[in-house]
Each structure stands twice: as C-alpha cells, then as structure tokens.
Amino acid sequence: MNEGYVTCTLKSFLDSRGITRYRLTKMTGVDDSTIDSYYKNKNFRYDAYILAKMCHALDCDISDLLEYVPPK
Numbered sequence: 001m002n003e004g005y006v007t008c009t010l011k012s013f014l015d016s017r018g019i020t021r022y023r024l025t026k027m028t029g030v031d032d033s034t035i036d037s038y039y040k041n042k043n044f045r046y047d048a049y050i051l052a053k054m055c056h057a058l059d060c061d062i063s064d065l066l067e068y069v070p071p072k
Contacts, residue, residue, distance in 0.1 A: 002071040008041045009067050013060065027057040038065075 014024065021039050025032045030050055037043050038050070046066065055062060 004068060004070040006046070007067050007069055008038050008043060008046070008065060010038045010054070010065050011041070013058070013064055014039070017058075019058070024054065024057065028053045030054070 014021070021032065021035050024030075025035050028035070028050075030053055034050060038046075038054075051062060051065060054060075054065060058064070
C-alpha cells in the first residue's frame with residue numbers, strides 16, 4: 001500500500017528568493033551539512049526544530065518547505 005510521501009521544497013523556495021544555502025546557514029545557525037541535506041532533499045525524517053528555525057528565518061510557512069505528494 002502506497003500512502004504517498006513528503007518532499008522538501010527548500011531548493012525551489014530558496015532559488016525563487018535568491019537566497020543561498022550559505023546565507024540560510026548564517027540566518028539560522030543550523031549546520032551547513034544539515035541545510036545541504038534539506039536542500040538536496042536527502043532527508044527521510046524531518047526535524048521539527050530545524051524546520052521551525054528555517055520558517056522563522058525565512059518568514060514562511062511549513063507548507064512553503066514541505067509538500068505532500070499523494071499516491072498515484
């Protein structure tokens with residue numbers, strides 16, 4: 001049974017705003033390897049604390065960074 005999945009849209013969000021991963025690292029204080037894994041959508045589990053820091057720094061909603069993809 002396929003329930004769909006959640007994907008991180010951080011790359012497209014940052015690209016649309018002209019914000020670099022380096023700048024986001026400085027804005028949040030989150031380690032660059034962590035930002036990179038979200039940016040490259042390599043996470044299978046998302047840390048609520050990290051997401052909250054990014055939402056605060058970017059002045060956005062969680063739905064701007066995560067997207068639910070329903071099953072086909």
